Amino acid sequence: MDGSEVITIERFIMEQERLHPEATGELSNLLYDLCLAAKIISRHVRRAGLTDILGTAGAVNVSGDLQQKLDLFANETVRHSIQHTGRVCVTASEEDEEPVPVPPGKPAGKYVVLYDPLDGSANIDVNVSIGTIFSIHRRVTRKNGPAGVADCLQAGKKQIAAGYILYGSSTMLVYTTGQGVHGFTLDPTIGEFLLSHPDITTPAVGKYYSVNESNWNRWTPPVQRVVAAFKNGEGRIQPKNARYIGSLVADFHRNLISGGIFLYPADTKNPHGKLRLLYEAAPLALVVEQAGGRATDGCRSILDISPEKLHQKTPLVIGSKDDVAFAARILAAEAVPQK
Numbered sequence: 001m002d003g004s005e006v007i008t009i010e011r012f013i014m015e016q017e018r019l020h021p022e023a024t025g026e027l028s029n030l031l032y033d034l035c036l037a038a039k040i041i042s043r044h045v046r047r048a049g050l051t052d053i054l055g056t057a058g059a060v061n062v063s064g065d066l067q068q069k070l071d072l073f074a075n076e077t078v079r080h081s082i083q084h085t086g087r088v089c090v091t092a093s094e095e096d097e098e099p100v101p102v103p104p105g106k107p108a109g110k111y112v113v114l115y116d117p118l119d120g121s122a123n124i125d126v127n128v129s130i131g132t133i134f135s136i137h138r139r140v141t142r143k144n145g146p147a148g149v150a151d152c153l154q155a156g157k158k159q160i161a162a163g164y165i166l167y168g169s170s171t172m173l174v175y176t177t178g179q180g181v182h183g184f185t186l187d188p189t190i191g192e193f194l195l196s197h198p199d200i201t202t203p204a205v206g207k208y209y210s211v212n213e214s215n216w217n218r219w220t221p222p223v224q225r226v227v228a229a230f231k232n233g234e235g236r237i238q239p240k241n242a243r244y245i246g247s248l249v250a251d252f253h254r255n256l257i258s259g260g261i262f263l264y265p266a267d268t269k270n271p272h273g274k275l276r277l278l279y280e281a282a283p284l285a286l287v288v289e290q291a292g293g294r295a296t297d298g299c300r301s302i303l304d305i306s307p308e309k310l311h312q313k314t315p316l317v318i319g320s321k322d323d324v325a326f327a328a329r330i331l332a333a334e335a336v337p338q339k
């Protein structure tokens with residue numbers, strides 16, 4: 001690609017599809033559908049301060065998070081962009097207690113979409129970057145039967161595709177279908193996502209560590225040792241700069257590009273961690289591993305964890321592979337065997 005050549009995400013997805021003669025185009029079209037949702041959500045996020053869409057919607061979701069109006073808007077926007085297409089049989093979202101099968105009378109397709117419609121939404125009213133995270137699986141239940149939670153409860157290593165949209169200084173869409181990680185920046189003047197970050201790889205050793213250190217007293221001693229090592233240096237680990245936005249997609253993306261490690265460990269307040277496995281940890285784990293990084297729950301690979309509940313939480317240690325491995329050596333040595 002020479003400097004003048006502009007590659008839209010549509011063209012990129014099509015060229016990726018051509019690499020797979022068996023492809024039917026359904027996944028490509030599903031990714032386009034998600035692009036449309038991303039553009040619509042981006043438009044509203046960019047104008048959030050100018051309309052009455054700010055503020056809370058008054059309800060809380062199944063995880064107890066106060067739902068912001070934009071959360072609900074983003075939730076419906078993603079679902080409305082994919083549910084009628086015949087490419088999806090069921091969706092599940094952080095904002096909905098149960099999976100949402102395609103309505104009767106609508107064609108049900110072979111894909112399952114799990115998503116966090118607007119992660120970091122507590123930051124909406126203060127204009128901090130937020131994001132949408134998505135995970136795509138293949139249906140596992142019988143084609144003519146009802147799709148449901150069984151189609152959603154799949155290990156991260158079964159994902160067909162995963163990615164996120166970051167509503168930051170620009171709107172970026174980053175995704176993988178297992179053929180590397182590719183980033184696209186939305187040009188709002190033409191309404192297209194343009195290839196801006198082909199073949200993203202993340203450095204083996206990171207510049208940054210990202211963790212909410214106000215949780216220090218709630219951590220176990222091994223977690224405290226890991227964080228202290230990233231802060232002060234230990235052995236071959238050099239001290240890192242602290243960067244924590246409190247918006248997972250923003251923290252994750254900065255570390256993906258620059259190298260870094262993000263940790264949300266279990267603590268006495270969140271004994272299973274705070275972040276959700278299916279639509280936060282697992283999709284980001286696929287992205288980071290495709291970019292050469294790693295993702296664990298401190299010990300186990302996130303992609304190997306078989307979910308038991310839709311909104312299951314997990315501790316998360318994700319980013320530069322040597323940093324994640326360092327943390328795992330300490331945390332695994334002290335870990336209580338998983339039941």
Ligand code: P6P
Nearest residue numbers: 119120121122212246247248249
């Ligand atoms: P804390 C946002 O609410 C979120 O789910 C993630 O985006 C973010 O990484 C995390 O919680 C921040 O949690 O406890 O540090 O405020």
